[in-house]
Amino acid sequence: MQKVKPEIKKAVKGKDNVIDKVLATMLAGGHILLEDIPGVGKTTLAMAIAKSMSLSYKRVQFTPDVLPSDLVGFSMYNKGTGKFEYQEGAVFCNLFLADEINRTSPKTQSALLEVMEEGNVTVDGVTRALPVPFTVIATENPLGSSGTQMLPESQLDRFMVRLSLGYPNHEAAMEILKENANKPLTLIESVMSVERFMELRKKTNDMFVHDSMYEYIVTLVEETRSNPLFSMGASPRGSIALLRMAKAMAVLDDRDYVTPEDIHNVFGDVLGHRVKLSTKARAEGKNITTALDELFVSVKVPRTSLD
Numbered sequence: 333m334q335k336v337k338p339e340i341k342k343a344v345k346g347k348d349n350v351i352d353k354v355l356a357t358m359l360a361g362g363h364i365l366l367e368d369i370p371g372v373g374k375t376t377l378a379m380a381i382a383k384s385m386s387l388s389y390k391r392v393q394f395t396p397d398v399l400p401s402d403l404v405g406f407s408m409y410n411k412g413t414g415k416f417e418y419q420e421g422a423v424f425c426n427l428f429l430a431d432e433i434n435r436t437s438p439k440t441q442s443a444l445l446e447v448m449e450e451g452n453v454t455v456d457g458v459t460r461a462l463p464v465p466f467t468v469i470a471t472e473n474p475l476g477s478s479g480t481q482m483l484p485e486s487q488l489d490r491f492m493v494r495l496s497l498g499y500p501n502h503e504a505a506m507e508i509l510k511e512n513a514n515k516p517l518t519l520i521e522s523v524m525s526v527e528r529f530m531e532l533r534k535k536t537n538d539m540f541v542h543d544s545m546y547e548y549i550v551t552l553v554e555e556t557r558s559n560p561l562f563s564m565g566a567s568p569r570g571s572i573a574l575l576r577m578a579k580a581m582a583v584l585d586d587r588d589y590v591t592p593e594d595i596h597n598v599f600g601d602v603l604g605h606r607v608k609l610s611t612k613a614r615a616e617g618k619n620i621t622t623a624l625d626e627l628f629v630s631v632k633v634p635r636t637s638l639d
Contacts, residue, residue: 392422546575
């Protein structure tokens with residue numbers, strides 16, 4: 333992955349931390365939700381990743397008239413053969429960009445549930461496997477933007493992380509302006525094969541984890557269910573996502589073991605969209621980020637033989 337990051341940075345300036353977390357999510361076998369205003373580079377990031385990693389890539393601009401069949405495919409009658417033939421939908425690729433996912437109908441959003449959870453599509457009773465690897469990067473505009481609606485909790489829970497690119501800092505903004513005429517996406521080279529990526533994903537999955545790290549993750553997630561700052565805590569899926577992301581962060585750091593810092597680095601990104609603030613927390617002016625920060629520091633950090 334060390335060769336991939338410089339290629340992505342040719343097109344995405346000043347967002348090293350977000351790039352790391354997107355790559356980690358892909359290593360962990362998860363999907364990414366990018367919540368941000370238009371124009372900060374969400375689509376550019378997805379295209380840069382696909383190009384640098386030799387991944388097939390498709391993008392759908394979600395609008396109210398996008399249908400489930402546009403995503404998962406449909407059967408069409410062929411007069412020549414007298415049979416119905418299946419036409420693949422947009423999700424048949426390695427990296428699928430669902431742009432502005434919260435502008436489309438709940439019916440179309442729900443078409444992605446099986447896709448994201450199982451890596452399959454089922455049309456007319458026939459289940460078909462998607463290419464491997466398969467990752468969804470979905471973008472959404474902040475709530476309150478014209479024409480948007482909230483994603484259902486079942487949909488949100490399918491995303492391993494929710495990230496935000498945010499505005500570039502002054503220096504990065506200067507670089508973007510200077511290089512705009514060069515079309516930086518054309519400068520990106522493919523530096524990793526799909527086979528090599530799958531080897532790293534297997535390494536991530538097989539990584540050793542000390543029992544104290546398992547207990548630490550479970551304790552943190554259980555605290556979201558009992559802490560008065562939250563009215564809804566994270567599910568076991570949240571625990572699994574936190575573990576997988578921590579492993580992936582260790583791989584990016586060229587380690588074969590997980591540390592508490594790996595968990596800390598992704599804690600808010602993994603659980604921020606899986607919990608709800610209590611009335612008490614909102615009355616105190618807290619947001620999800622500050623509430624999770626308070627929870628995190630309240631749980632004792634374990635010590636292991638690796639310290």
